[in-house]
Amino acid sequence: MNDSLRILLAVQEVDHLIAELKSELATLDDGSKIRSAVFLAQSEIEKMKASAHELEKEIRDGEWEMQSINSKIKTLEDKAFSGKITNAKELSAIEADIEALKRTVGKIEDRLIPLYDQLEAKKSEINDLQVKIEAASVKAEKLKQSYESKSKSINEKLSQFEQKRQEFAKRADPQLLRKYEQIRSKLARDAVVPLKEDKCGGCRMSLSSIAISSLKDDSKVHSCDNCGRFLYIEE
Numbered sequence: 001m002n003d004s005l006r007i008l009l010a011v012q013e014v015d016h017l018i019a020e021l022k023s024e025l026a027t028l029d030d031g032s033k034i035r036s037a038v039f040l041a042q043s044e045i046e047k048m049k050a051s052a053h054e055l056e057k058e059i060r061d062g063e064w065e066m067q068s069i070n071s072k073i074k075t076l077e078d079k080a081f082s083g084k085i086t087n088a089k090e091l092s093a094i095e096a097d098i099e100a101l102k103r104t105v106g107k108i109e110d111r112l113i114p115l116y117d118q119l120e121a122k123k124s125e126i127n128d129l130q131v132k133i134e135a136a137s138v139k140a141e142k143l144k145q146s147y148e149s150k151s152k153s154i155n156e157k158l159s160q161f162e163q164k165r166q167e168f169a170k171r172a173d174p175q176l177l178r179k180y181e182q183i184r185s186k187l188a189r190d191a192v193v194p195l196k197e198d199k200c201g202g203c204r205m206s207l208s209s210i211a212i213s214s215l216k217d218d219s220k221v222h223s224c225d226n227c228g229r230f231l232y233i234e235e
């Protein structure tokens, strides 16, 4: 193989390794997706807690109201059964008041029952979400740690290969290297390809027998007439 081409092939091999490492780095999960989900869930839990506090307050107010009415009922009942009230009209008026107050208590109770259920459901929802958040936070932390160690090792290799590439690039013919880079950026594929079954290993165009026999001349650098890639015969 032509020596100038051999250097380009070495550059290409290092470029392959660099590309592999970069794609490996890009697919690593650093846990940031889970972390932002945790962040969202935390703000969701704050909203749920605020709504649970509202419910608790509504329940407390209702209970306080009931307590105060019940103590009024107690006072009225004490008064009615004390024997001090002898007037039947007055007694039946007190009894009517007691009945009305008991109906009010009943209404408050009816209003509170679904609130107790709602509060219980809300608390269990908060609890479930809290457990999920904790598990997700642990997972995010593990991913972050593993990302840090993996990316550190990949970046170390990457800088070694990049250094190696620079060394090869310095040894390459500047004009050929420029052409190599143009082809790679244009075709996003290999710029130095072997002859395969009498065809260009890049674009698969068949080569004439004259072109094939001229490829054997190592003193020159050969290119495919169709795609411009550098061609060589595999040793």
Ligand SMILES: [Zn+2]
Pocket: 200, 201, 202, 203, 204, 205, 224, 225, 226, 227, 228, 229
């Ligand atoms: Zn070609």
